[in-house]
Amino acid sequence: MHKRDFLRLSALGTSLALGASLIGTRIAMAANAEGWPAQSFAASSVDQVLQDLFQMRTLTESDRVHVLVAKEVDDALSVPVSVSVNHPMTDDDYIARIYVLVDHNPTPLASIFHCSPANGKAACYQRVKVLHDSPLRVIAQSNRGDIFAAKPEWVHVVKGKGAAE
Template sequence: MEKMKRRKFLGISAAGVAAVAGSGVLMPAIANAANVAGWPAAAFDAKALDAAMKDSIDTTSVKVSPKVHLTAPTIAENGAAVPVTVDVDHPMTADDYIESVYLYVDHNPTPLASAFHFSANNGQAYFQARIKMAKTDMVRAVAKTNKGVLMASKPQEVKVTIGGCGG
């Protein structure tokens, strides 16, 4: 009886995994993201800011609130990775909490850049992310509470020297 060599074993294993994955039994989690409750799939596909806002928060008009703090650089050397921080000064109790925060870049090919979902258990609606920007543009954060109240940060212009969305 011949001992199986490592390369042969790896080859057989890779072929088996490929066959199972190709059959659809194994699907990456991202493939099912559109089926997750609350996932704004149409908003991520929208090509205009108004459509992205309507599909994600059901409105295109949101009052600016001093409770939503957006921090982004004045100048981003590379639009492929623009650092953004959002902090919402709002209670995070079982009765009243921030449910979602959306980041929009007004004239990106797809304006909805990110969506973050929270629960009262998070304790604070805060995150840091890197977003793509095609060119110099306005970035805005919109927070939605579990009661439906929407608050926005003051839109902030970020100057991009090298576009990250094919620009």
């Protein structure tokens, strides 16, 4: 399926989401998925998130984490974020998690991507909400505990769709 088709479906889904009920069947998640980190997602400030995830260890900026995000967005509810980390993905040394945070969102932690050597490359793409002008941070953590933080990217939200006042 082409990307254009995905985007068309996405727009369709958004319009449907308002009035329709979800039909879903309960299925078990994959057996080796870790539990959803409720505490980290409940934090309402970046400091709380960093305390919970990294116990406020010093996060040194690293140029091995590459983040692609628009500096100015007009759809606050769907901001594409592409991340790649220049790091080996071998069985004994690999990036295990990639965190995406938006400082000024009511829930700063947007996502945690758990990857493995099977990925072959530490990278992911997703779309997040950026409800106010805000720095967007990406932090990668290796299986050995090493932490690599990208330089925060400032995202400016043009007052339009989904933007908070």
